[in-house]
Amino acid sequence: MQLTVNGKPIEIDADPDMPLLWALRDLAGITGPKFGCGVAACGACTVIIDGAAVRSCVTPVGSVTGEVTTIEGLGTPEALHAIQKAWIEEQVAQCGYCQAGQIMNAAVLLAANPKPDDAAISEAMDGNLCRCGTYPKIRAAIKRAATDMAKGA
Amino acid sequence: MGRLATFTRRAFLFGAVAVAGGAAFGFYKYRQDWPNPLDKDAPEGAGVFNPYVMIAPDNTITVIVPRAEMGQGVTTTLAALVAEELDVPLSMIKVDHGPAGNAYFNTAMVSAAAPFYEFDRSFMAETVRSTMGVAAKFLGIQGTGGSTSTVDAFDKMRQAGATAREMLKDAAAKRWNVAAADLKTGDGKVTGPASGQSLTYGELAAEAAAIEPREVALKARPDWKLLGKSQPRTDMLAKVTGAPVFGIDVVLPDMLFATVKMSPRFGAKAVKADAKAALAVPGVSKVVEISTAYGNGYGIIASNTWAAFKGAEALEVEWAEAAYPADSAGISKVLADRLAKADGDVMRDDGDVDTAFADAPADKVIRAAYAVPYLAHATMEPMNATAQFKDGKLTLWSGNQAPTLARDFCADMLGIEEDAVTVHTTMMGGGFGRRFELDTALYATALARETDGRPVKVTWTREEDMRHDQYRPAAVAEFAARIGEDGMPVAVEASIASPSILPSLMARTYGMSPAGPDKLLTEGSHDQPYAITNYRVTGKKADLAIPIGFWRSVGNSYNAFFHESFMDEVAHAGSLDPVAMRLTLMKDWPVATALVEKVAAMSDWKTPLPAGKARGLAFTLSFGTWVAEVVQVAETPDGIRIEKVWCAADLGTVLDPAIVKAQMMSGIIFGLSQALSQEITFADGMVEQGNFTDYDALRMSQCPEIEIELLENNSHMGGAGEPGTPPAAPALANAVFALTGKRIRTLPLGKEVTFA
Numbered sequence A: 001m002q003l004t005v006n007g008k009p010i011e012i013d014a015d016p017d018m019p020l021l022w023a024l025r026d027l028a029g030i031t032g033p034k035f036g037c038g039v040a041a042c043g044a045c046t047v048i049i050d051g052a053a054v055r056s057c058v059t060p061v062g063s064v065t066g067e068v069t070t071i072e073g074l075g076t077p078e079a080l081h082a083i084q085k086a087w088i089e090e091q092v093a094q095c096g097y098c099q100a101g102q103i104m105n106a107a108v109l110l111a112a113n114p115k116p117d118d119a120a121i122s123e124a125m126d127g128n129l130c131r132c133g134t135y136p137k138i139r140a141a142i143k144r145a146a147t148d149m150a151k152g153a
Numbered sequence B: 001m002g003r004l005a006t007f008t009r010r011a012f013l014f015g016a017v018a019v020a021g022g023a024a025f026g027f028y029k030y031r032q033d034w035p036n037p038l039d040k041d042a043p044e045g046a047g048v049f050n051p052y053v054m055i056a057p058d059n060t061i062t063v064i065v066p067r068a069e070m071g072q073g074v075t076t077t078l079a080a081l082v083a084e085e086l087d088v089p090l091s092m093i094k095v096d097h098g099p100a101g102n103a104y105f106n107t108a109m110v111s112a113a114a115p116f117y118e119f120d121r122s123f124m125a126e127t128v129r130s131t132m133g134v135a136a137k138f139l140g141i142q143g144t145g146g147s148t149s150t151v152d153a154f155d156k157m158r159q160a161g162a163t164a165r166e167m168l169k170d171a172a173a174k175r176w177n178v179a180a181a182d183l184k185t186g187d188g189k190v191t192g193p194a195s196g197q198s199l200t201y202g203e204l205a206a207e208a209a210a211i212e213p214r215e216v217a218l219k220a221r222p223d224w225k226l227l228g229k230s231q232p233r234t235d236m237l238a239k240v241t242g243a244p245v246f247g248i249d250v251v252l253p254d255m256l257f258a259t260v261k262m263s264p265r266f267g268a269k270a271v272k273a274d275a276k277a278a279l280a281v282p283g284v285s286k287v288v289e290i291s292t293a294y295g296n297g298y299g300i301i302a303s304n305t306w307a308a309f310k311g312a313e314a315l316e317v318e319w320a321e322a323a324y325p326a327d328s329a330g331i332s333k334v335l336a337d338r339l340a341k342a343d344g345d346v347m348r349d350d351g352d353v354d355t356a357f358a359d360a361p362a363d364k365v366i367r368a369a370y371a372v373p374y375l376a377h378a379t380m381e382p383m384n385a386t387a388q389f390k391d392g393k394l395t396l397w398s399g400n401q402a403p404t405l406a407r408d409f410c411a412d413m414l415g416i417e418e419d420a421v422t423v424h425t426t427m428m429g430g431g432f433g434r435r436f437e438l439d440t441a442l443y444a445t446a447l448a449r450e451t452d453g454r455p456v457k458v459t460w461t462r463e464e465d466m467r468h469d470q471y472r473p474a475a476v477a478e479f480a481a482r483i484g485e486d487g488m489p490v491a492v493e494a495s496i497a498s499p500s501i502l503p504s505l506m507a508r509t510y511g512m513s514p515a516g517p518d519k520l521l522t523e524g525s526h527d528q529p530y531a532i533t534n535y536r537v538t539g540k541k542a543d544l545a546i547p548i549g550f551w552r553s554v555g556n557s558y559n560a561f562f563h564e565s566f567m568d569e570v571a572h573a574g575s576l577d578p579v580a581m582r583l584t585l586m587k588d589w590p591v592a593t594a595l596v597e598k599v600a601a602m603s604d605w606k607t608p609l610p611a612g613k614a615r616g617l618a619f620t621l622s623f624g625t626w627v628a629e630v631v632q633v634a635e636t637p638d639g640i641r642i643e644k645v646w647c648a649a650d651l652g653t654v655l656d657p658a659i660v661k662a663q664m665m666s667g668i669i670f671g672l673s674q675a676l677s678q679e680i681t682f683a684d685g686m687v688e689q690g691n692f693t694d695y696d697a698l699r700m701s702q703c704p705e706i707e708i709e710l711l712e713n714n715s716h717m718g719g720a721g722e723p724g725t726p727p728a729a730p731a732l733a734n735a736v737f738a739l740t741g742k743r744i745r746t747l748p749l750g751k752e753v754t755f756a
Helices: A020-027 A082-089 A101-112 A118-125 A136-148 B002-023 B074-086 B107-111 B124-141 B149-176 B199-207 B236-240 B305-314 B329-339 B351-357 B401-412 B439-448 B462-467 B501-509 B556-571 B578-585 B588-603 B657-676 B728-740
Strands: A001-006 A009-013 A045-049 A052-055 B047-050 B053-055 B059-064 B093-096 B185-187 B190-191 B198-200 B256-262 B270-274 B284-291 B296-302 B318-319 B346-352 B365-372 B382-388 B393-398 B421-425 B456-459 B475-483 B489-499 B533-543 B614-620 B625-636 B640-649 B705-711
Touching: A020 B305, A020 B657, A045 A101, A052 A101, A052 B053, A082 A101, A082 A136, A082 B236, A101 A118, A101 A136, A101 B236, A118 A136, A136 B657, B047 B149, B047 B199, B047 B439, B053 B149, B053 B199, B059 B640, B074 B093, B074 B149, B107 B124, B107 B149, B149 B185, B149 B190, B149 B199, B190 B199, B190 B284, B256 B305, B256 B318, B256 B439, B256 B462, B270 B296, B284 B305, B284 B439, B284 B475, B284 B533, B305 B456, B329 B475, B329 B489, B329 B533, B351 B475, B351 B489, B351 B533, B365 B556, B382 B439, B393 B401, B393 B439, B401 B421, B401 B439, B439 B456, B475 B556, B489 B556, B556 B578, B556 B614, B556 B728, B578 B588, B588 B614, B588 B625, B588 B640, B614 B728, B625 B728, B640 B657, B640 B728, B657 B705, B657 B728
Parallel strands: B059 B093, B256 B456, B393 B421, B489 B533, B640 B705
Antiparallel strands: A001 A009, A045 A052, B047 B053, B053 B059, B185 B190, B190 B198, B256 B296, B270 B318, B284 B296, B346 B533, B365 B475, B382 B393, B382 B456, B475 B489, B614 B625, B625 B640
């Protein structure tokens, strides 16, 4: 079975029912998307498919037709995405486990709504759990990224 | 288990002697240093200065931070301790957790167990604490817990940096034939008095590391360049780019994947099992029986994690009955019965409580009963560990808070020597006390025995994780107060019944149960800086065979709710302002009164709020850190909204303000999560909750604004990871009372009121 992940075609031998998360992690060695709950209740596994934030832990790999973007494809340490830069500026992460999912979810929010207000941020991000309680910093980083992206950063 | 049990009995005996008599044990053992764990695998040409500092010829400066990074920032703050004295910018430092090593024993974690009130800094208390530090060295347990990492490392790691710096200067002085005192250090270089005299640390490392270290004075605080100032976290870039830093991300050649299905009734074994359906799942290769003191069950080995999960689902097992009441009602009855019995451990006994209550007029006595449920840690990263057993050697990869214990217990399981075990401690996706436990490492080791030398990564499902925790114990309490003519409390009596954590932990590790009073059971109730003339707090250990463990802030997580809710009740009963009452009761502790005044000012406490809004206050001294919090709530059409939290904390010395504030914020949200909805309940001997769908935590939409200020009045350094948590739940409960007039004495509050 063929998938396009972060712009590259990859060939994997997976049961079509296998959740995309495990196909990425165990078969393709792409570990940015995290396993948190397996039931789309925490958002740690969020990837982007065709511009939509998708919980990869409940998405059968056989159903994926579009191009998949994971945190590794959003930006790299050498070429960070504006959202990742904002996350660093605001020093958001603590344990960091949920942050790939948070960032991917925020990327979809900002693509749809370049200047989200507090209510829009709450609504979009409510499905992404953070046990360290970095929410106030996530909120600040999304606002910062919105400003930076508007400036074309 | 034989060898370990003997060692531990000896060590605990020593600990007991140290506490009772003041180091009757020979000090030679204390002087005898543990081997430097870096000596074994140091790369060619590198200078190993001490267990914390290693410098390569290319000037790569590696600092070992031998504490578990679970978000609390140790990989930044502990590295900064070395960098400060070594005269290098933090950006030049490569941070590594390093190997498991007894040399990385945690003195502060053991000293904290001394049987004294947190605020007691008398000669006696300090002597015992320092003697117990000696015991810590003897025990050699490398552990992260009790909010002790910075407290423990403060001198040790600055000393490591300072001695290495002086050794580098000595080496350069020798080369240039000048006095070391005339040399300067900075940016990873030593420079001499003559022009152009400059050598990188890397160029000097090998010869410098061979020089005998000498006594060095540490920099005075005004000379600090890094410490006391917020530093960019050393782990931030990796964490925002999805780098594979967690245990669950470990990828090894030829690796197998697995999961576990352990008895959902704690301590019970399988009555019968049928693996046929499990083995029929494509990708599943083996079902292995696991039997440990942590639990009994099965491991399912497969070619990928999902197949292992499906195999576990398909595995048919009938489990034996539990050795504890099968449901929450039965468990509650055990606690209630224990509370009703008179005997217990009196942990505080000021004045004469019996007499004070004996002649109290009925209308001057208030009584209140409180209860909290069991709680799961629910770290974001589910439990997991990877193990490989090949050629008689075990290699473990796991995010864990106790690497030397993981090493020793896994060696014991396999019947190999401890030095045949290598532990790679990864970063962890949350710990909160859960990763102190050894089950993940033991189960992975049990499976690695069955894979012919191939590595196996064992990932638990969220449900397995939620249902096989070492839980925050449930607890119940009765408080009573006699209110004086002036409204102030004349007497307070508190009894708290709960299972005791240490016996639970010791039973599943060392197969023994320590007797005696347990200060963790009443911490947060018996050790608070309140001067009440007649004041008694009694802890009552309840016997329940449900595994319990350290949950962020431990006993304080429920005692603060009991104690601070009751203090609020006392204030209202005496028609006193909760801030004013505390300022009077705490007047002997200026650190506490300064904090209460601070948080009152931050929250504008004296200015009444409009109708439909209210505030609540709580205070807890825990882990050496004094914390006061005010929560403001508002009535909305959707329920009660937590609008804002103000927090003032005094840790004595703050090494990194941004990281400490982040920890306070984290602790507050953790505490509010407990208060809002969290509850572990039992039916048929099993935990009922399984995922974030029925055991949730605070979400973005419910998260209040949080404002934190740090004071530095306290003379001793306190911890940061846990002390933010205890006051959050009672401050919220007190705010809900102020708003609605409804006094909620059980957690979670969400069962009684709706939160927006």
